[in-house]
Amino acid sequence: MKKIIVEGLKYKYPLAEALALNDVTFHVEQGEFIGIIGKNSAGKSTLCQALVGLVPHFYKGAYGGKVIVDGLEVKNRSIADISLKVGMVFQNPFSQVTGSKMTVYEEIAFGLENIGIPRSEIIDRIDSVLNLLKIEQVKNHNPFDLSGGQMQRMAIASIIAMKPEILVLDEPTSQLDPAGSEEVFQAIQSLSKQGITVILAEHKMEKVAQYCDRVLLLNDGKIVDFATPEKIFSREDLEEQGISAPVYTRVCKALGVKKTGTDEYPVTLEDAEKALRGRVV
Amino acid sequence: MIKVSNLSFSYGKGTPLLSGINLEFDQRSTAIIGQNGAGKTTFVKLLKGLLKADEGEVTIQDRDIKTETAAELAKTIGLVFQNPNDQIFKRSVLDEVMFGPLNIKLDKARAREYAFQALKMVELDDKLESNPHDLSLSEKKLLCIASIVAMDPDIIILDEPTIAQDHSGKEKIRQIIKTLKDRNKLVMTIIHDMDFVAENFERTIVFNEGRVLLDGDTRQVFSQKEMLEKANVEPPGITQLAEKLGFKDTILTVEEFINMK
Numbered sequence: 001m002k003k004i005i006v007e008g009l010k011y012k013y014p015l016a017e018a019l020a021l022n023d024v025t026f027h028v029e030q031g032e033f034i035g036i037i038g039k040n041s042a043g044k045s046t047l048c049q050a051l052v053g054l055v056p057h058f059y060k061g062a063y064g065g066k067v068i069v070d071g072l073e074v075k076n077r078s079i080a081d082i083s084l085k086v087g088m089v090f091q092n093p094f095s096q097v098t099g100s101k102m103t104v105y106e107e108i109a110f111g112l113e114n115i116g117i118p119r120s121e122i123i124d125r126i127d128s129v130l131n132l133l134k135i136e137q138v139k140n141h142n143p144f145d146l147s148g149g150q151m152q153r154m155a156i157a158s159i160i161a162m163k164p165e166i167l168v169l170d171e172p173t174s175q176l177d178p179a180g181s182e183e184v185f186q187a188i189q190s191l192s193k194q195g196i197t198v199i200l201a202e203h204k205m206e207k208v209a210q211y212c213d214r215v216l217l218l219n220d221g222k223i224v225d226f227a228t229p230e231k232i233f234s235r236e237d238l239e240e241q242g243i244s245a246p247v248y249t250r251v252c253k254a255l256g257v258k259k260t261g262t263d264e265y266p267v268t269l270e271d272a273e274k275a276l277r278g279r280v281v
Numbered sequence: 282m283i284k285v286s287n288l289s290f291s292y293g294k295g296t297p298l299l300s301g302i303n304l305e306f307d308q309r310s311t312a313i314i315g316q317n318g319a320g321k322t323t324f325v326k327l328l329k330g331l332l333k334a335d336e337g338e339v340t341i342q343d344r345d346i347k348t349e350t351a352a353e354l355a356k357t358i359g360l361v362f363q364n365p366n367d368q369i370f371k372r373s374v375l376d377e378v379m380f381g382p383l384n385i386k387l388d389k390a391r392a393r394e395y396a397f398q399a400l401k402m403v404e405l406d407d408k409l410e411s412n413p414h415d416l417s418l419s420e421k422k423l424l425c426i427a428s429i430v431a432m433d434p435d436i437i438i439l440d441e442p443t444i445a446q447d448h449s450g451k452e453k454i455r456q457i458i459k460t461l462k463d464r465n466k467l468v469m470t471i472i473h474d475m476d477f478v479a480e481n482f483e484r485t486i487v488f489n490e491g492r493v494l495l496d497g498d499t500r501q502v503f504s505q506k507e508m509l510e511k512a513n514v515e516p517p518g519i520t521q522l523a524e525k526l527g528f529k530d531t532i533l534t535v536e537e538f539i540n541m542k
Contacts (some may be wrong), residue, residue, distance in 0.1 A: 039447040040419050091445070092418055094366055148363055148441075149317035174444045175363070177317045177473045179513045203447055206518055244448040247476060247518040251535050269518060273525045 003166060003197040004028040004051065008065035011046060011055055020046040022221040024065070028199070030165075033192040035208040035229070036201040038218035039242025044201040045091060047218065048168045049075065051199060053082040070165055084115060085166030089169045091201075093155035097143050104146070105130075105139045108158040115162065129157040132187050148175035156184065166197045173204070185211055206246045208232060209267035217241060230264040248272035255279070282306050282467050284437060288337035290320075290327060296347050299491045302337070302535060310458065310468045312478040312499070315488035316513045321471045322363065323486065325438045329360045341436070359429035363440040363471075365421035374400065374416075374424060375409040381432040392431075395423075399431035402425075402457060418445040426457060437461055439470040443477055455481055479517040479533040480505060487512050504531035518524050 005065040009024040021043050028034055036044045053074045056063040067074040070085045090096040101107040105126060112122045130136045133153040137145060143154060149270045159167065169188070173181035181204070189211055192198045202208050208215060208229060215232040217224040219241050225232055233245040234253075245253070245267070251257070252265045257275050259266050266272040283306040291297040299320045313321050326332045328339060330351050339346045341357055352415075362368045368532050371377040375393075378400055382392035400406040403423040408416070413424055422445060429437055442454050457479055461468050472478055478485060478499060485502040487495040489512035503509070503516045506524070515521070523532035523541070532538050 040417060040445075040450060044322060092364075092366075094364060147317055147322070154521050171445065175317075175441070177315075177513070177514045178475065180317055181473075203445075239448075242448055247535060251519060251522065254535065254539050269522060269525070271524055276522070276526055 001030045002027050003030040003032075003070055004199070006050075006070040007064070007067075009050060009067055010062075010064040011050060012062040013046075013059060014061045016061070019221050021050065022222055024221070026223060026226050028197060030197055031192060031195045033189065033198045033211060033213045034200065035215040036218060037203075037205070037208060037215060037232075037243060038224075042218040042242070043221040044218055045170055046221075048088060048170050048199065048201055051166070051168050052086045052088040053077065053079045054088075063189050066147035083111075083162070084166075085164060086166040086168060087159035088168040088170045089156050089159050089163050089170060091174070093148070093151040093175070096155045096158075097151070102142055103140050104135065104143055104154050107143050109155060111158055111162050125161045125163070126212075129161045132160065133157040134183065149177065149180055152176060153180075153184070156187075157258065160191065164196070166199065167191065168199045170201045171203060172200070173207075181207070184248060199230070205244065206248070206268075209246045209249070217243070229267045230259065230262070233267050234264040252276065282308070282342060283326070285449065286338050288324075288327065288339065289335050290323060290332060291335060292323075297335070297491060298438040299327070300328035302493060304486070304493065304496070306467060306469070307467065308467055309483040310462055310481065311470075311484040311486060313469065313471045313486050313488060314473070314475070314478060314514055315494075319488040319512070320491045321488050322440060325360060325440065325469070325471060328436075329358055329438070330354045331360070350427060355432060355434070357434050358436040358438070359432055359434040360438045361422075361425050361429050361440060361442065363444070365418070365425045368428065369413045369421060370424045372412055373409065374411050374413055377424060378428045378431045381428050385432055395431045395433060399427040402430060402452060402460065403427045405520045414472070419447070419450050422446070423450075423453070426454075430457075430461070434466075436467045436469070437471075439468070441471060441473070443472065443474050444492070451477065475503075475515060476519070487514060489513075494538070500531050500533055503533065529541050 006024055006026050009021050010019055011021040012019050038044050050067055057079050098110050101110055108126050109122055130139055133156055135153045138150055156172055173184050185207055188198055212229055215229050216226045217232055224241055233249045238245055248267045248269055249267050252272055257279055259275055266275045285302055285304045287298050288297045288302040315321055327334055330346050378396035379392045382395045397428055403426055405423055443451050458468050482499055487498040494512050495508050503520050519535055520532055523538055
């Protein structure tokens, strides 16, 4: 079942001269884990915001084409309606925090209260996301006293608690250490395996390679390619697109070692090890 | 340049977040790594005099920082915050970067010149009149670096400089670090991007639960797999790949890997 349909999407921010998104068309199946990559200002964040309706409802601007998320056409629905289907974790957790709540616990409750979830279920859901994101120990802290990493975990927790069918994440682990970011990726992967559709804008290419089913490569607001991580990272023009492939792919490319039986280079540590074993040293 | 002796610190009355830290810093570019909550940011805030130690002392260029005001210290040591929104408060990019130099009592003409040079270095010199809050996160991070560089301190600490940077942004930051090094600055960074550490920093210090677990040349630090595991730190991807393939030496970059095989 197609969970997300984007057809000919064009968008220009108010006062901007150039299109932020230019004729973007793609479809996503339910339960897919999609990575969005591209250099800064390629349109990644704008595309994320178009999936939750902040583009165009909040930012205004010129809008053309169609975005349909779980059967709702974004243009014709309110952000409130869309928020029941799609949750978005912001790039900077600081901009996502409400600023009106005194504890992490209440902060996570905010969205749930807003959509009228019964009190007992709110409590259950908060306990479960506190556990999933490993932030139980700070549940009574003020959100603004948290470290960058903790705040980012809270930001993710407050969206996951809403149980959206589509989860949009804009660089969700930028403030986390490698172990923490691995934990968060595994948590997201487990949601994806439960059938949640995940859209992730990310600069950490090693993570994109490891976790995403398909990768959408953007440049100047246009889709350059939409394919498996192996195919995307094997492209010869990656540098021109402003992307540096995972380190494993770069080393295999330099040595001309492809995945056995394919025309593509390895993208993960495991695959690179397999391909290079016996070929080097 | 910096000498830290027996430094301890706790927030409130809780268990100490940092205890018994002894470190000396020379001109080598230095990366401080370790898990969230290991005490990295607290440590650099102590160096900068933004927090006061419970015990121990810090001397910078042989001056005890306890006897100096934060304003005096600002001429010698600059800290670029992790979250640009904590640092930015002016209405234009140029004013933002001129604020520091003016505050350490440079005259307006020189403040402007230093600010302009710093903005040129981070390639924001075409946005002098922009409102800092209209910049993207990656540009804000570069703006914050410029604000500190404009004060021309001898020591520059970058807290997570590569967050939100794409490939070319990281290249820019690599170049900035190199330029600062060439000007004989001590460049220190707190960072989670191990590949970036391996490629750019001579010395690496691993913090774990408020203590220094490892300290040495970057290559030597990344060769200590078990100690790193204890601190929950992963070596760079290329280092792991080489290790799995049985390379005898610790590899830090793709170039080294290719030359070694």
